[in-house]
Amino acid sequence: MHRVTGPVERARIAQGGRRGPDAALLATVNPRIDPDPDDPSGALWTWVIDAPEATAVALWTSAVFDHRDVTAAEFSRLPDSTLWTICLRLPAALRTAYRIAVWCEPGPAPWRTAAGRRPVILAAMAAGAADERCPDAMGGADGRPVSVAAGPAAPREPWRGMTPARRTGSRVDAVPLAHGERAWVYHPGRAPAPTPLLVLFDGQMWRELGLPGLLDGLIASGRLPALHVAMLDSGDADARWERLGVPGGQVHTVLDELLPRVRSGWPVDAAGAATLVAGQSLGGLAALWTLALGQGEVRRAIAQSPSLWRFSIVDALLDEPRWDALTLEAGTFEPDMLRDVHEAAATLLADARRADRAVHVHTFEAGHDWAAWRVHLLRALASQLGDSPAATR
Template identity: 30%
Template sequence: MPVSVPPVSAPSVSAPPEGAPRHPPRLPRPTPLPRLTAPARPLPAPDGVAEFWARVRQQGTPLVGPDPEGGADHRAVTWLWRGTPATRAVQVLPNKLGDPRDPAGNLMARLPGTDVWHWTLRLRHDWRGTYDLYVDEGDGPAPGTGTPEYWRWLRTRRRTDPFNARTLPHRWEPEPVPYAELPAAPKTADWTPRPGVPQGTLTDHELTSTRLGGTRRVWLYAPPHRTPEPLPVLVLLDGEHWGPRLGLGHLLDNLIADGRLPPVAAVLPEAVDEATRWVELSCRPEYVAFLTGELLPWAAGRLPLTDDPARTVVAGQSLGGLTAAYAAVAAPHRFGNVLVQSGSFWWPVGPDPEWLTRAIGALPPTPVRFRLSFGEQEWVALPAARRLRDALAAGHRHVSYREFNGGHDYLCWRTELSDGLVELLGGR
């Protein structure tokens, strides 16, 4: 039987709680950024700039080199920008490697007499992350004042990195986002299509929802070599990004072919847009009712899905991670496994911060298995994440928890999703 969530002053489905923040608290970094004055590799003299940029174009950015003070398990990482005579400032923001209260700390320096702009960090050799570049070409407010208006304006001047071919699709913008991976970072080969691997199908559908109102797009992944036996099922939120953009089908094809997963089906509902996502993925009973009462029955009419909660996973990231955990707490009869990356467990309901953690503490234990992972650089989210982990453990629930060297980042979430699926479904 489902376990009832304790009564609260639930917000309406049409708006977030009155006065609730739409973003986590803007806290300063607990430790300074590990900036280095010396770049990862020597910068050029003024007469060697053309040759320098030719090498950069061939080798790619950012530059990575040994860190003379950090030891063998650290690297010096240098981001670059080739400026123009009009360039006044260049800001680089690797995912969660910045302090929102000190935006000037992420400004590049210009090498005197050249067009070379540079910025260097010391990072542990298993770091990986996407990053953004923002360039002031002299067409906005004066940068010297450092006013909030200037920093807001600069954040409208996003540019791609012309020297880095490694990119991921951006969550909300049409242009991709570049990324960097250091030598010991987890590998993402499972996401690359492999010749000779049997391929499942990813199909696009529309579902009319009474619970949410309107029509929603849903992607269904069906594994190759299907049998009449009921399939384990993954419900993965933010489906429009994971399915057609990031290529979830390739990951599942490879994991199934390697025997690390059984043939599994995936149901991927869309988040629609940012505004809808903030409203719906925030501990809403209506959304859980959509998942259990509309989405899964609809999908079961198209694929032979199991109704065994022990072979069903609900998964999400950020607000999607919060909602996945909430769905498993509210409907353990349907979701026996929850897979969360960087869940927004700071989220309040009404005036109650970290509401879900407190609600879990008041409930009797269930057989639901939790797999949580967070980035070491997510200094705002980590305290709430650790409190949730401790509340789950104190309630004698099955919980595995890990922290990876990265931020709030799909680059990291890809491998965390892969590892989590193998952990939760690999033997089932």
């Protein structure tokens, strides 16, 4: 976290520490984003909150929260004020989910007493809440909302500015599966049949993110062609680790049960070329295994921040000739995954077994973050569905 003395603190310093126009600071939304005078691609991101009873305030962001130095994430209280503020130097193209933790209890804040990377992060996330002064929010992976902030150069969310979609007759059908698993199928309603099919891992999260409503608007506006989406629930944390991102588990569920069920029960194109699979993190790795083990049943994949540290999958992809296109994505604030994505892509592109199959790599300014994955999945989907298999090569 690159913490700086921001415009709010500088203004208070210029006033000699005297109480300033607090009401004016609270009249704007969080975060305030100003150009960075030292970096044309950067910006100064400032958060201000009113917390008169607080003893500590911390900012958790998916991109830059540093568990090794939690003080860098803590707000400073303005002198003679109930306001707290923090300013970070961040890219102007960043999109990030965040929460603000306000601690008012006796004793140290929990993020100060936790030890280890994951416990510190979870303590800050659990103590935090969505920012009431931020106009944008979405569902979080833990079932609680998070705020979403984007810099002026961040890729535009494709659903912004759309007029509300007319009723399209779309619906979401629950699909019970073997072994207690479940899925949901988004049906676009009135549409030419058959449509392409997208298979998504972590389906419960995509429902939390409002994907069916976003699809309604994008399809109605012509920004996406009509498609069906099969969203497979990954279950609880233990089930997710056991069955997602492995060469079996939910990959077998997709190939052996979900695809046949959807193709026989909904008006989708049964050809593998019209079927895509996508996932994020462990789900991104699962999408790659589905491509590698699918024997042509799935021909395209979008793997966002795939957990490539878990398995070496490149040879399995090269040994399966019956796929057409692969998109690998990762964020600049997840450097290990970004490195793994570029190394995997380079190996695929350099191997003669790839033949003329397309391999695309996309980097975005973000961390390991559903706020970024949501935008870039829909953008990649529009690109994939807008081209024939041959045109993607």
